[in-house]
Amino acid sequence: MKRLFLKSMILKATVTLADLRYVGSITIDEDLIERAGLSEHENVHVVDRTNGNRLQTYVIVGERGSGVIGINGAAAHLVSEGDVVDIMAFGWSAGAPCPLIVEVDGRNRFERFAGEV
Amino acid sequence: MLPPLPAAIVRHVIYPVYRGMRSDRVLDILDRLELSAWRSPGEIEDEAWRSLAQLLSYAAAQVPYYRDLFSETGIDPARIESGRDLLSIPLLDRDTVRRQRKRLVTLDPVRRGHRMRTRGTAGEPLDLWIDESDLPLRRANILRGYRWAGFDIGEPVAVLPEGGPPESGGMGRRERWKNRFNNVLVLPAGEDAEGSVEAAARAVSSWGPALVAGPVVALEALAAALGEKGAARRLGAVVSYGETMTRGRRETIEKGFGVPLFDRYQMREFSAIAMECPEHRGLHIFSDLFHVEVLRDDGSPAAPGESGEIVVTGLTGRYMPLIRYRTGDRAVPSAEACPCGRGFPLLERIEGRRAAGPGRKEAARPAAGAGGRATERLVVKSKIHKAHVTAGAPDDIDCLRIDAKLLELGDIAACERILIVNATNGARLETIALEAPGGSGTIGAGGAVAGMCRPGDEIGVMAFTWSDGSPGSFSNILVDGENRFVRFLTEKAGEML
Numbered sequence: 001m002k003r004l005f006l007k008s009m010i011l012k013a014t015v016t017l018a019d020l021r022y023v024g025s026i027t028i029d030e031d032l033i034e035r036a037g038l039s040e041h042e043n044v045h046v047v048d049r050t051n052g053n054r055l056q057t058y059v060i061v062g063e064r065g066s067g068v069i070g071i072n073g074a075a076a077h078l079v080s081e082g083d084v085v086d087i088m089a090f091g092w093s094a095g096a097p098c099p100l101i102v103e104v105d106g107r108n109r110f111e112r113f114a115g116e117v
Numbered sequence: 118m119l120p121p122l123p124a125a126i127v128r129h130v131i132y133p134v135y136r137g138m139r140s141d142r143v144l145d146i147l148d149r150l151e152l153s154a155w156r157s158p159g160e161i162e163d164e165a166w167r168s169l170a171q172l173l174s175y176a177a178a179q180v181p182y183y184r185d186l187f188s189e190t191g192i193d194p195a196r197i198e199s200g201r202d203l204l205s206i207p208l209l210d211r212d213t214v215r216r217q218r219k220r221l222v223t224l225d226p227v228r229r230g231h232r233m234r235t236r237g238t239a240g241e242p243l244d245l246w247i248d249e250s251d252l253p254l255r256r257a258n259i260l261r262g263y264r265w266a267g268f269d270i271g272e273p274v275a276v277l278p279e280g281g282p283p284e285s286g287g288m289g290r291r292e293r294w295k296n297r298f299n300n301v302l303v304l305p306a307g308e309d310a311e312g313s314v315e316a317a318a319r320a321v322s323s324w325g326p327a328l329v330a331g332p333v334v335a336l337e338a339l340a341a342a343l344g345e346k347g348a349a350r351r352l353g354a355v356v357s358y359g360e361t362m363t364r365g366r367r368e369t370i371e372k373g374f375g376v377p378l379f380d381r382y383q384m385r386e387f388s389a390i391a392m393e394c395p396e397h398r399g400l401h402i403f404s405d406l407f408h409v410e411v412l413r414d415d416g417s418p419a420a421p422g423e424s425g426e427i428v429v430t431g432l433t434g435r436y437m438p439l440i441r442y443r444t445g446d447r448a449v450p451s452a453e454a455c456p457c458g459r460g461f462p463l464l465e466r467i468e469g470r471r472a473a474g475p476g477r478k479e480a481a482r483p484a485a486g487a488g489g490r491a492t493e494r495l496v497v498k499s500k501i502h503k504a505h506v507t508a509g510a511p512d513d514i515d516c517l518r519i520d521a522k523l524l525e526l527g528d529i530a531a532c533e534r535i536l537i538v539n540a541t542n543g544a545r546l547e548t549i550a551l552e553a554p555g556g557s558g559t560i561g562a563g564g565a566v567a568g569m570c571r572p573g574d575e576i577g578v579m580a581f582t583w584s585d586g587s588p589g590s591f592s593n594i595l596v597d598g599e600n601r602f603v604r605f606l607t608e609k610a611g612e613m614l
Contacts, residue, residue, distance in 0.1 A: 002493075005492070007492055007494065020540065021613050022613055023502065023606070023608050023613065024500075024608045025497075025608070039494065039496065041496045041497045041498075041591055042494055042495065042496050042497075043494070043495035043496060043497060043581050055545050056536065056545070057538075057579075058496070058497035058579070058581075060608050073538065073540060073577060074538035074539055074540035074543060074545070074576075074577060075538065075543075075545070077540075077542070077543020078543055078545075089494065089495075090494075090495065091492035091493055091494045091495075092492065092493040092583065093492040093493070
């Protein structure tokens, strides 16, 4: 049986930009995308620690090393610049869960992988 | 725009003279290739094995990478006599080609190479050498495919350029004259050029090509732009390549152009590898030029009807032989014999292509790590941008009724689960898509959806699919205030519409 497991997570990232006029989805620093094992266009859940809102969207690649976490388009109604968010992706797997959980600093730079949950 | 030259003059005078000037024997090669397709499957297979055996012994003797690989792994190329034996040769991936590029080149001083760069689908193009002697062969092979589609040398052909930067800084004056005399029209393209799709549609209608060739997505947009105008009377076929062909895309293209579509599978590394014949039972592998395997994840051959990765060996290349090259694309092999009589084996369909084009891009491979292993992930495959709700029907079932034309272009099926994001009020919800009449511009909120999406609201519609991490396609479309298709989008970070 396959279960839906947590696959990737970026913990306590700070939203650097939230703009209704921008196209799309969530822009994430390419470095964080790679470290968390995400891929372009992958479905992610964004949960806003600041205001409690939750939404799902998909990933677009942001400039590597820029620390960008950009909420674009309609989602900007729910998440504002400066909010602290967790970003999660799930995957079907028959094996044991082995999520990549990435911790970042206040400027969204990679700090470390979190231990097992 | 000057009208095309008479086909007979190009076919019998200009083209032979031009090829004669280049003394590349394309027409002789074409003649040989044409006949080769009509041999029996047995003959074709025997011939392919002979070519493969020659290639393997050549590589073992002349190419440092294979010389070392074969001796380290104890492979004796002379003893590779069946598909099963071939499985012992390790697969070659793009990273290895990149790292071992110099050692993959022959030591044989007689061979001449031609430098070639693959389109950088994941941001990293691959530099390759192909044999200079393979250039006319590639040309002839493309012509062979065109002839399968009922097109003959000299007839006017319109070509949509592939996306991405041009290889040699655009088309020069000489190139334009060459095309003019060979009855080739290069259509305006490029997603940034405003109105280029309309310009291409006008050119197709007025110039009157016998064949239009281009990347799937560009053809799809062109088909939509042709609309009621339709293509010129002379048009006989459309040849597509690049992105994955889906039933919806095929219908859009065939309906827009009003002629049959012939899909071709190709990549820079090898040129055209497989193509449909007039029976459209799948794609015939050009197995006089390529040995194609379809492999399961564990490396064993996929059975007919089963999906696997396409692995290609180019039988003619010697300068930089690519043996068992992993394409990253997926296909389903077929055991059927095609009623057309061609002896080339069939691929039932190509499932996923790595190719990039407007509106789709290879999904970046995740870093090797736990997050990417043996897991199916959810990725976006469809999006309609900036649609406007036209009606609310609280008594209808819970759904979003969408203009059938947009469903087709966005690759969304009726009853498919969709995510709606409301840019006017911030609401986000999941429901199903249902079909509204094509061309009506309808975006109707049904049932409880009508409570969260009011007429006039601007919304986005997304649909997702499960992916094993291999790149899929993303149909990402922009519509205007009346919910009519404008163009395909490639989203970049920080882009505004």
